Amino acid sequence: MTEKTDQHPAPRSPGLLIQAAARYDVLVWLLTLGRERAFRDKILSFANLKSGDAVLDVGCGTGSLAIAAKRYVGPTGTVYGIDASPEMLARAEKKASKASSEVSFKAGAAQALPFPDAHFDAVLSTLMLHHLPRKGREQCAHEMRRVLKPGGHALVVDFGGSGNRERGLLAHFHRHGHVKLSDIVALLDEAGLTILDSGAVGFRDLQFARARAPG
DSSP states (O other): OOBOOOSSOOOOOSSOOOOOHHHHHHHHHHHTTTOHHHHHHHHHHHHTOOTTOEEEEETOTTSHHHHHHHHHHOTTOEEEEEESOHHHHHHHHHHHHHTTOOOEEEEOOTTSOSSOTTOEEEEEEESOGGGSOHHHHHHHHHHHHHHEEEEEEEEEEEEOOOSOOOOHHHHHHOOOOOOOHHHHHHHHHHTTOEEEEEEEOSSTTEEEEEEEOOO
């Protein structure tokens, strides 16, 4: 079973809120050319999740990555997904229920995570950072650092901006922004995290940066 989202309205975020949950899933399918599971497994391979880990997916969207992460951490691990869109969370809960996956979803903003300090072994942010303004990105990075346990890992994945103009169905469904990989690395570094590695994900122009909390 999944934890129900809060019944009060989600906190406002200065970033762009994607409300079309079904459209979002179509976008991911187009982005990965139908290789959604391979895409999620590739991302989670960077996160280095272990059985029993506590994981947070920031900007979880419709929950697919959080549900996949639960398979990695097993029955003794815990996974939370947080998003500012009630529609996204409602779809995420339906997915988790259908998959019989014990993932908890909460409404909240990436700039003020509703969790205590040093609570998670891993914090993920995938295709979310580019929706936030500069200040919001800085706040999100500091919040990720705050909720990580000593030695915990942060993983950020986002569009790097290849300069190639998208065509066809993908362009029709979504014209995304981007964040330079160097900017992602700088955000994590300025938040007090130690950069471990970074580079291309292997899907379109997606880039990743992985960092560790001190301790």
